[in-house]
Amino acid sequence: MDAGGGEQLRLAEVRDQLIREEDSIVFALIERAKRPRNTPAYSAAAAAAGSLAEFFVREAEVLHAKAGHYQKPEDVPFFSQDLPPPVFPTKGRPKVLHPFASLVCVNDAIWKMYFNELLPLFTADGDDGNYAETVALDFACLQALSRRIHCGKYVAEVKFKDAPQDYSPPIRAKDTNALMNLLTFTAVEEKVKKRVEKKARIFGQNVTLEDSVGKQDGDACDSHCKVDPKVLSKLYDMWVMPLTKDVEVEYLLRRLD
Numbered sequence: 001m002d003a004g005g006g007e008q009l010r011l012a013e014v015r016d017q018l019i020r021e022e023d024s025i026v027f028a029l030i031e032r033a034k035r036p037r038n039t040p041a042y043s044a045a046a047a048a049a050g051s052l053a054e055f056f057v058r059e060a061e062v063l064h065a066k067a068g069h070y071q072k073p074e075d076v077p078f079f080s081q082d083l084p085p086p087v088f089p090t091k092g093r094p095k096v097l098h099p100f101a102s103l104v105c106v107n108d109a110i111w112k113m114y115f116n117e118l119l120p121l122f123t124a125d126g127d128d129g130n131y132a133e134t135v136a137l138d139f140a141c142l143q144a145l146s147r148r149i150h151c152g153k154y155v156a157e158v159k160f161k162d163a164p165q166d167y168s169p170p171i172r173a174k175d176t177n178a179l180m181n182l183l184t185f186t187a188v189e190e191k192v193k194k195r196v197e198k199k200a201r202i203f204g205q206n207v208t209l210e211d212s213v214g215k216q217d218g219d220a221c222d223s224h225c226k227v228d229p230k231v232l233s234k235l236y237d238m239w240v241m242p243l244t245k246d247v248e249v250e251y252l253l254r255r256l257d
């Protein structure tokens with residue numbers, strides 16, 4: 001997330017970024033849904049290095065780190081130990097967050113949620129043997145989810161800056177529940193769920209020259225969508241927004257340190 005010229009971020013801008021991240025998540029899931037579940041890719045029994053999925057993510061993150069990834073607070077690797085530094089010069093960026101932001105990480109929870117809960121909801125049972133392609137698609141999903149969820153650091157910073165008088169007492173009291181209540185906007189969450197469902201319905205249609213795009217934009221076509229739109233609203237309702245709020249709370253708890 002970039003604060004133009006280092007000026008103070010505004011909530012509307014951060015929310016716009018979250019909306020943009022929705023596109024990446026919906027498309028990544030649509031791509032992964034091309035392949036069936038392919039469970040052998042997740043079995044740790046085959047090799048000492050753990051599962052193919054874990055091996056792929058570890059190795060991909062090494063390459064990404066060398067290329068200069070993971071310099072931004074929202075880009076958090078799943079396997080951060082011993083990642084190499086960038087090989088090429090990276091551009092410095094204005095620091096808009098508290099230095100503790102880099103310690104806030106919920107990737108373990110994202111990993112478990114993705115493999116144990118989400119994958120079975122949007123991939124078909126089956127094994128087509130395309131394991132390498134499958135785990136590359138998983139990596140794209142994991143990265144998109146992680147980036148969106150860790151953008152919660154910026155949301156928290158903006159909310160704190162907008163109302164330090166409201167946030168400081170529960171931060172000092174380490175009152176997690178009070179912070180959670182303060183930063184929750186139920187009406188916004190309802191809109192987010194509706195929008196991601198609609199995006200899945202629109203992005204996941206089969207487009208042919210005979211189609212009229214407008215006509216397909218309804219519940220009637222959900223069975224033809226590449227990913228069930230309801231899975232997207234469930235994903236956001238049960239995991240993406242709760243984990244984003246966990247990130248916000250964790251960040252805020254350290255905001256006055």
Ligand SMILES: O=C(O)C(=O)C[C@]1(C(=O)O)C=C[C@@H](O)C=C1
Pocket residue numbers: 015018155183184185186188189192240241242244245248
């Ligand atoms: O937009 C906000 O205010 C956020 O904190 C982000 C978010 C979300 O994850 O989309 C999380 C909590 C709010 O209740 C609403 C939405």
